[in-house]
Amino acid sequence: MDFNLPPELAAYLEELDRFIAAEIKPLEQADDNIRFFDHRREHARTDWDAGGLPRHEWEALLAEARRRADKAGHFRFALPKELGGKAGGNLAMAV
Structure with missing residues (x-):
């Protein structure tokens, strides 16, 4: 049984990694947003x-x-x- 990812899925994962690096990481670093991304800081995200x-x-x-x-x-x-969308299939969504 072949457990290798199809080339188009591997390419999409690389595209997604580039998107995260270019768009999400800068958003995380902007202003004081980093406080929201640490899982131990629920207080930063929650208005008690x-x-x-x-x-x-x-x-x-x-x-x-x-x-x-x-x-x-x-x-x-x-x-x-x-x-x-990108017409992603079940395998891509599972990965």
Whole structure:
């Protein structure tokens, strides 16, 4: 049985890595956003005075990351290209 990734999937993973390096990492490093990315800092993401809801800054950061991923075609990966996706199959989504 062949467990190697298909070349087109390996190429997509490289594309995704480049996207993360070019778009998400700078977003993480901008302003004081790094405080949200450490899993030990739930307090930075949570507004305890508002009943434990996510902080507005965290929601805005997620929305910007989602917008960038959608623009690049990664957010709707499994959808057809004409709907803004990359027509990703089940194997690609599992990886």
